Amino acid sequence: MDDRTSLAERFEEDRGHLKAVAYRMLGSASEAEDALQESWLRAAQADTSGVENLTGWLTTVVGRVCLNILRTRRTRREDPLDAYDVRARGTGEGDDPEQEALLADSVGLALLVVLDSLAPAERLAFVLHDMFAVPFDEIGPMLDRSPTAARQLASRARRRVKGRTVLPDADLARRRRVVEAFLAASRGGDFDALVALLHPDVVLHADRSVVPTPEPVVVRGAHTVARGAMAATGRALFTGVALVDGAVALAMAPLGRLRLVLGFTIVDGLVTDIDVVADPDRLIGFEVGFLDS
Structure with a gap:
């Protein structure tokens, strides 16, 4: 040979x-x-x-x-x-x-x-x-x-x-469970599971680059926000849990390129606010870190 x-x-x-x-x-x-x-x-x-x-x-x-x-x-x-x-x-x-x-x-x-x-x-x-x-x-x-x-x-x-974290380990773990559950429900198209994770008066803010629209978008209410998440199941395939500026978030990154971030405010185990960012200038300023499994 x-x-x-x-x-x-x-x-x-x-x-x-x-x-x-x-x-x-x-x-x-x-x-x-x-x-x-x-x-x-x-x-x-x-x-x-x-x-x-x-x-x-x-x-x-x-x-x-x-x-x-x-x-x-x-x-x-x-x-x-x-x-x-x-x-x-x-x-x-x-x-x-x-x-x-x-x-x-x-x-x-x-x-x-x-x-x-x-x-x-x-x-x-x-x-x-x-x-x-x-x-x-x-x-x-x-x-x-x-x-x-x-x-x-x-x-x-x-x-x-x-990366860095701004939360104690216990708080980080609790928030991570909620964010991971949100991602799993979005990927699986489980509307009821999404609603169960959201506060009834949840508010979603999306910047102008997300849709895009002339003005930022504000969506209110658990059912309305959940329906929006259901419409984005394709995007969810390229989304993962990450540390963004020290907090647990979701990062959409097709081909490894950061295109969108979802930040969450979580109170008593329920999501009360979601901030969706796709503006390239804002994305560049984020510090993204990898969460160990």
């Missing part, structure tokens, strides 16, 4: 692992597949006769390809929020938007949002080291930096990922 055949077999054996690396680096299943194809083309042309750990070596190849993509990536076009009603029309990117949503959900949408906010070097250092145990001795040369500098990049990214 020649080296190329051995490498091809190892690449296929490691494809799941390599795609996981690429997905966390890029936040898109279709881009991750493209990165794997480019990585194979590069790997196939390399001399691997002296490589002892092919899996580790392939991981670094994928990491380098993804780093180049991140450095050259242009901001995706700003689609209207209705473009993310995937049950009606899909995301416009990738072959299977619902599968993309499931993959994002398995990783954590909030984590993808935070990773997307990191500089490419920070993202590479954090993903490879903290998620895939690649030593800093290998990460540093990929970034043209010392292992110590790579460690500092990962540490900086780790602080961003963790």
Whole structure:
């Protein structure tokens, strides 16, 4: 068996692992597949006769390809929020938007949002080291930096990922249960469950970018707010629980890009106010953190 055949077999054996690396680096299943194809083309042309750990070596190849993509990536076009009603029309990117949503959900949408906010070097250092145990001795040369500098990049990214909380742990847990239940009911189209979570006099405020409308929208009453949530079940597929400015919230992030935030005021276990934000200028100012499961 020649080296190329051995490498091809190892690449296929490691494809799941390599795609996981690429997905966390890029936040898109279709881009991750493209990165794997480019990585194979590069790997196939390399001399691997002296490589002892092919899996580790392939991981670094994928990491380098993804780093180049991140450095050259242009901001995706700003689609209207209705473009993310995937049950009606899909995301416009990738072959299977619902599968993309499931993959994002398995990783954590909030984590993808935070990773997307990191500089490419920070993202590479954090993903490879903290998620895939690649030593800093290998990460540093990929970034043209010392292992110590790579460690500092990962540490900086780790602080961003963790975020901050303004609530005691017990209050955080109680609010998280309510927000998670709201998301589950929205995804499942369970109208009665939604109403049960809402105060009868709940008020929802949505900025002009949400619909969009000339003026902000105000909706009052549990049944009216619940009906609105039922109409957005497609969006809910790309929505996850996150820490936003230290409070438990919902973040809608198709392809890892933050597009909408729902903030909740919760009193005695019921939602009394919902603030829906889609204004890009406001979204940029939010500090998003990942909630551990």
